[in-house]
Amino acid sequence: MTSIKSAPDTAPTSDTFDSLDPATGEVVGTHPVNDAAHVQAAVATARKEAERWRALGFAGRKKELDAWRRLIAGRMEELARVMSAETGKPHGDALMEIALAVDHLAWAAGHAEKVLKRRSVNPGLLMVNQAASVEYRPLGVVGVIGPWNYPAFTPMGSIAYALAAGNTVVFKPSEHTPGVGVWLAETFAEAVGRPVFQVVTGFGETGAALTSAGVDKVAFTGSTATGKRVMAACAETLTPVVIEAGGKDALLVDADADVAEAADAALWGACSNAGQTCAGVERVYVHEQVYDAFLAELVASAEKLKAEPGGQVGPITMPSQVDIIRRHIDDALARGGRALVGGPVPEGARFVQPTVLVDVPEDSAAVQEETFGPTVTVAKVRSMDEAIERANGTRFALGSTVYSKARGMEIAEQLRAGMTAINGVISFAGVPTLPFGGVGDSGFGRIHGPDGLREFTYPHAIARQRFKPPIALTTFRRSTKEEQTLLKVVKGLYGRGK
Ligand code: NDP
Numbered sequence: 001m002t003s004i005k006s007a008p009d010t011a012p013t014s015d016t017f018d019s020l021d022p023a024t025g026e027v028v029g030t031h032p033v034n035d036a037a038h039v040q041a042a043v044a045t046a047r048k049e050a051e052r053w054r055a056l057g058f059a060g061r062k063k064e065l066d067a068w069r070r071l072i073a074g075r076m077e078e079l080a081r082v083m084s085a086e087t088g089k090p091h092g093d094a095l096m097e098i099a100l101a102v103d104h105l106a107w108a109a110g111h112a113e114k115v116l117k118r119r120s121v122n123p124g125l126l127m128v129n130q131a132a133s134v135e136y137r138p139l140g141v142v143g144v145i146g147p148w149n150y151p152a153f154t155p156m157g158s159i160a161y162a163l164a165a166g167n168t169v170v171f172k173p174s175e176h177t178p179g180v181g182v183w184l185a186e187t188f189a190e191a192v193g194r195p196v197f198q199v200v201t202g203f204g205e206t207g208a209a210l211t212s213a214g215v216d217k218v219a220f221t222g223s224t225a226t227g228k229r230v231m232a233a234c235a236e237t238l239t240p241v242v243i244e245a246g247g248k249d250a251l252l253v254d255a256d257a258d259v260a261e262a263a264d265a266a267l268w269g270a271c272s273n274a275g276q277t278c279a280g281v282e283r284v285y286v287h288e289q290v291y292d293a294f295l296a297e298l299v300a301s302a303e304k305l306k307a308e309p310g311g312q313v314g315p316i317t318m319p320s321q322v323d324i325i326r327r328h329i330d331d332a333l334a335r336g337g338r339a340l341v342g343g344p345v346p347e348g349a350r351f352v353q354p355t356v357l358v359d360v361p362e363d364s365a366a367v368q369e370e371t372f373g374p375t376v377t378v379a380k381v382r383s384m385d386e387a388i389e390r391a392n393g394t395r396f397a398l399g400s401t402v403y404s405k406a407r408g409m410e411i412a413e414q415l416r417a418g419m420t421a422i423n424g425v426i427s428f429a430g431v432p433t434l435p436f437g438g439v440g441d442s443g444f445g446r447i448h449g450p451d452g453l454r455e456f457t458y459p460h461a462i463a464r465q466r467f468k469p470p471i472a473l474t475t476f477r478r479s480t481k482e483e484q485t486l487l488k489v490v491k492g493l494y495g496r497g498k
Contacts, residue, residue: 017203019086019178023315023350028085031178033202036209039170042198043213046141046168053196054138054166058113065109065164068191072184073102079183083151086177088315088350093273100430101156104448107432108164115450116165116457123463125493131464136457138166139216139240145207145230147221148317149276149372151177152184153429157436157447158219158242159184159197162456169197170215172207174222176317208233215239217456221278222246223370224441242445242455244437246278246370247398250391251425252411253294254384254404255287258423262403263297265425269401270376271305271354274314276321278442279399279419279426282371284378285387291380295340298378299356302341307351313374315350325352325373332357332366332377342375368394384411392416398438401425418442 015033020026034042053061072079080094089097118135142162146155151173162169173181178201185199200206204226211218211233220230221244234241251269253262269281286294307313316322326345333339342355355375360366366377381387384404388411391400400417401424402408408422418438419428428434435451437443446452471482471489 017175017178017201019176021085022088022176022317022319023309025350029179029182031182031201034200034206034209035202036205036213039172039200039206039209040213042170042195042200043141043143043210043215045195046170046198047214049194049196050138050140050168052194053163053168058117061112061164061166062109064192064196065105065160068188069102069105069109071187071191072098072105075187076102079152079180082179082183083177084314086179087148087151087317089273089317090310090312090314093314097150097153101153101160103430104153104156104432105160108160108453111450112164112166112453115453118462126489127463127469129465129467129469131466132462133464134459134461136165136454137460138457140167141215142167142169142456143210143213143215143218144169144171145210145218145220145222146171146173146177146181147278148174148176149273149278151180154221154244154278155181155219156184157452158221158456161447161452162217162219163197165453165456167216167456168195170210170213171197171199172210173199173201175201175203211239212236217241219445219447219456220244224443227443242437242447243443244278244445244447245441245443246372246396247280247438247442248282248368248370248394248396249279249399249401249417250283250285250387250415251281251401252384252387252391252403252415253284253286253290254387254402254407254411255289256405256407257287257290257403258405259290259293260297261423263294263301265401265403266294266298266376266378267301267305267354269425271302271313271374274307274316274352275325275374276317276372277426279429280372281376281401281425283367283391284376285381285390286378287384287387288380288382295356295358295378298376299340302354302356305354307353307374309351313351313354316352316373319350321372322349322352325371325375328364328366328369328371328373329355329357329375332360332364335361335364337361337364337366337377362390362393370396387411388414395441396438397440398442399426399428416440418446 019029083094116136123130123132224245227243227245337360412420435446436448437446
């Protein structure tokens with residue numbers, strides 16, 4: 001059992017809460033329920049630190065973030081144990097998640113300068129006398145509200161990028177994974193020695209307190225419903241937000257696809273992390289020419305996969321999620337669907353068995369709503385046009401996957417999604433240069449890559465006059481003759497041609 005103490009600077013308030021092992025219900029850590037006053041104090045501390053952190057510059061911040069990165073990488077097994085204890089995630093999966101988080105931290109620290117430093121831009125013909133430039137400045141203090149499903153990788157997509165861009169950060173981890181948040185803040189304190197990155201723990205109220213504590217931006221990952229509440233709270237103070245709100249991702253299998261690879265990807269995409277992946281595979285659309293072969297491969301592999309203690313599929317981290325998964329499966333079966341693998345979820349279950357559903361009506365919950373469990377619906381399509389139409393037919397639009405030898409790019413370009421993996425699954429999330437985020441009910445804004453760095457900044461534009469303009473426009477001394485010249489120039493430049 002891993003017991004996790006709260007960070008020393010998070011003085012216990014009137015209340016504490018327990019973090020539980022979802023496989024057993026055993027207590028694995030106890031943490032303070034930080035109230036609004038505590039959250040405000042953390043934000044005030046972060047505000048004080050913000051100027052020093054900004055003034056360190058890119059090189060100075062990189063040095064500090066590199067020290068933190070080395071510390072995390074050196075102690076990954078320890079963090080993986082904390083993570084597995086709180087989420088039930090297999091140790092290997094936890095290690096993989098941390099490895100990706102470390103990679104993003106290294107990328108963000110190493111590329112912030114190139115992406116954000118002041119650069120010259122073309123002033124255009126009408127303003128040729130100006131030297132134009134833009135730089136991306138830190139916003140100040142960023143509040144990060146994290147989920148429990150990838151308690152290190154997902155919030156680090158905001159934390160690492162916000163810090164590298166020159167912001168200080170206050171992080172509210174999910175009530176299910178406070179220990180991971182505390183571990184990250186403690187190692188940061190050990191590496192950097194200043195409260196540039198702090199954690200506050202508690203329930204939804206603590207997260208709500210963070211949204212109204214005067215931060216300069218909120219980065220939220222979680223459900224669409226809570227995302228709307230976060231956005232409404234932020235609207236009061238015109239605080240900008242990034243919302244990463246989950247998905248209902250589809251995998252499309254073309255007639256020429258490598259069927260065995262596609263089936264393997266569908267199973268891993270649907271069931272890894274017990275299906276609790278925002279960009280996990282929840283629906284599959286298969287060309288009729290390979291439908292039977294695909295299904296046979298998928299069913300054969302899914303039957304061998306078991307959700308069990310110490311197995312490749314862990315428990316459902318958030319107990320209430322089991323009810324949602326059960327409802328989706330029951331509804332699919334009641335409406336004519338068939339479970340080729342798995343089936344109804346027993347009452348009181350902590351583990352949900354891999355489930356393959358077919359013949360499920362397109363408007364049912366299992367096809368339209370986020371299930372967040374190790375389940376997948378598979379449907380036969382007559383053409384890839386039909387697959388694309390059905391894949392694009394939910395309110396969500398986060399990730400997507402295409403298996404096709406000849407038409408991967410062509411199909412990908414027609415998908416309404418923030419990201420697409422071709423002949424691979426969720427690969428986009430591990431590429432630090434690619435932005436991650438969705439549209440529609442999946443949210444907006446981006447983490448990762450240059451877009452993810454810019455997300456935590458504001459652009460500062462400067463136009464510096466290099467010489468007096470040939471036609472002086474921005475003065476009351478402007479003459480009619482100069483206006484006529486402008487008219488001629490604009491007509492000459494833009495009034496002709498195709
Ligand atoms: P929530 O959206 O309720 O919670 C996400 C985070 O927001 C948690 O840290 C939570 O804290 C915090 N929070 C809750 N209420 C507020 C509030 N009013 N203001 C600010 N922060 C708040 O998700 P759940 O964990 O309850 O999961 C529900 C569903 O969300 C799942 O069924 C799944 O479908 C989806 N989900 C999607 C994720 C993704 O990756 N996009 C990740 C997790 C869930 P606390 O945990 O302490 O309540």
